[in-house]
Amino acid sequence: MRWKRRKKARPGRFPGLELCDLCAATFPEQRAVRGYVADSSSVHPVNDWFDGLRLLTACGPEHLESLRAEYKRRPFVDEELWAAKMTRALTSGPPVLTLEQLACRTGLHVPQIRRAVAWRNARPRYDA
Ligand SMILES: [Zn+2]
Secondary structure, eight states, rough: OOOOOOOOOOOOOTTTEEEEEOOOHHHHHHOOOEEEEOOOOOOOSGGGTTEEEEEEEEEHHHHHHHHHHHHSSOOOHHHHHHHHHHHHHHHHSSOOOHHHHHHHHTOOOOHHHHHHHHHHSOOSSSOO
16 A cells, blocks of 8 residues: 655645746646755754755746746855754744753754854844
8 A cells, every 4th residue: 555645735825726936826736846945044844854945836947947046146054044943943842941952952052052043133133
């Protein structure tokens, strides 16, 4: 018996339809062209194997290539990735009470956590 992965419906989307990340065109999901790019702002909600990778969806190969080129110009900042891992750990699962617990939950070393905090503190906040 073959085991098939169940697809999860993405909230806010119409079932069976996809959206191009470049031009916002909608099209049937089986026509989607997809690819991963390196992106230090992206962490997977539950699987840290995909941290630092962003899955792109495009309406065709030309738009996927344009998106790839755009992400190639974006710098990959380790501190940004570590900060994103910390945010995931702090906003899901049991509460994190100590720096050591945060290190354990993120797989980061304490000096990396300190650098990520300094990096985050040096950036303007848009959520206030
Ligand atoms: Zn497109």
